[in-house]
Amino acid sequence: MNNKQRIVIVGATSAIAEHCVRLWAQDQPVDLTLIGRDADRIKRVAADIGARSPEADIHVTQLDFLDTAAIQTAVDEIAKQQAVDIVLIAHGSLPEQDACQNDLQACREALEINGISPLLFAEAFAKHMAKADSGTLVLVGSVAGDRGRKSNYVYGSAKGLVTRYAQGLQHRFAGTGVKVVLVKPGPTDTPMTAHLKAQGAKLASVEAIAKNIVDGVKRGQPVVYAPPKWRLIMLIIQHLPNFIFHKLNI
């Protein structure tokens, strides 16, 4: 047993997750479990955090993100050692909308990795958090989940699933010691959006997004837009009447 803050990151090679970890680990000694799909890439993240925060305990786990039995076993294993303080579920991939429209397999993969897989992890951790009556579960959704748009509605619908799921979980845990935080980043400068950046798009810095998330988690905010301006932008987009919305090329 130790008294370090216990943090589990699912999708630890995600740039947003990594920058959150850097902030958490610089604030206090942490006990980290990094879960990812690619062993080499998780090790790279672990080495970086280890160099930044020598007091951190770091464990890495490699996993197939759609294998329910493997997820269940891994989560049970992590949770049985000691109660977890924060679980950040951050994985995903931004598919090409065109590819999803023309290839059902690509469409299915996009829905599974961005929608189903995060839910499976969340559900597995939720059971243990309910039992401990403590912990914060952070799910990374997206502003794309707020209203379906032609430019990325397959990704958006998977993130919409995460949004609806997080709402349900917040309802379930209302009045308990468990907190659920849904993060909705706007377009962020990460490897996932490298092609957008290469086209010259203006993207928020991943450091700024991570700071928004870490602050939001500290406050236990139910929904964190990052950067916060996206709350207003999405409010407008969600309420645009169809006759205007359908004229927009977004």
Place this chain on the structure above:
Amino acid sequence: MRTVSSWGRLSAPLHRVVVLNDPGRVKSIVSREYPSGLAHGMGRSYGDACLNPDGVLWLTTGLDHFIAFDDKTGRLVCEAGVLLRDIQRLVIPRGWILPVTPGTQLVTVGGAIANDVHGKNHHLLGSFGDHVQRIKLIRTDGEIIECGPHTQPDWFAATVGGLGLTGIIVEAEIQLRRVASPWLQTETIPYGDLDEFFQLADGSEVDWEHTVSWIDCVSGNGNRGLFMRGNFSDSEQRPEPKKRQLVMPFVPPISLVNSLSLRPFNAAYYNLKKSKAGSAIVHYESFFYPLDNLLEWNRMYGPKGFFQYQSVVPREAGQDATRAMLGEIAKSGEGSFLAVLKTFGNRQPVGMMSFPRPGVTLALDFPNKSAKTLKLFERMDAIVREAGGRIYPAKDARMPRDLFEAGYPRLHEFLKYRDPGISSGLSRRLMGA
């Protein structure tokens, strides 16, 4: 394709930008997917050393991971896209510091090696490359070269200061140096002419690690300036200063540095600093990186951008050559707030193409006024050529090829190590390919 400018904002050529963020994939990207291009970090080079117009830029800022840091020995291993800022913020609280740092910390490790950057302590610790123990280089034919001062030293000497032309630097190991606190004990001393400057510079080399001077390039009467020197303090422990960051919010329609602003600014700066001359305790970030808190300050030179002219001339000719260059500048009425004069110590650089050499270095920014500015540079080139000096490629956008060849006598040796898949605006301009 999108436009990319370097720090001087003189041009905005089109590039295909390819992001490198997984070291495991670099080899396949640079040898198969996009096999010809140029590594590009923060784009802090002023001219075309970091540009590859109409070609590929491999963007390295995603290679931003530390690999290992041993705080007993001060050995740091990191990926090449890590910023010097991130290194400083990591290691200084743990009692270490980068031994050599340039005037901005918003540059990548790869860029610092490729330009063999120098700082205010050249007379004691040389340039950045003096402290690099190992470089991992990936060539566009897929070969991976590990080199250092003792392993494959020829590759090391070609790569330090090699302007990114020998391969893609993906990883480096750096020996840090001990430091007791982030604070420096400093002194600011006004001087009235160049003779005084040289006396101060010579007299400070033994007792002061960091020396630099700001010189008033427009006052015209005797080249007054301010000499600054500093040593890390062993005893000082104070709370970290609050970080304030401002951004130059837009590009003004004309350069804010012009004949109306320059003279009063320089006079005001001189008099303000003179009134505060003497000893002070200064935080390392404001001592080393005074401009890093004003993000995108390069915009103040307006839409046409600006040049920097940095030369080094041997010490014997240094006094006369510096006086002659300052005379040309004063006569032209051009120049900048940022006029820096300092002496380099008597030591040979690590790299075949490294800029620092024993002598005197003068660096100034000039708003781009096309032919007028270029004419002034021609007169300054003549002085540098005459004195047997050279110009800093990282800052250059226009030096003539013969001056480059005269200034870098090891060029022919260097060319053998070039990666045929890599070229830059600068290499095409000055090396023909």
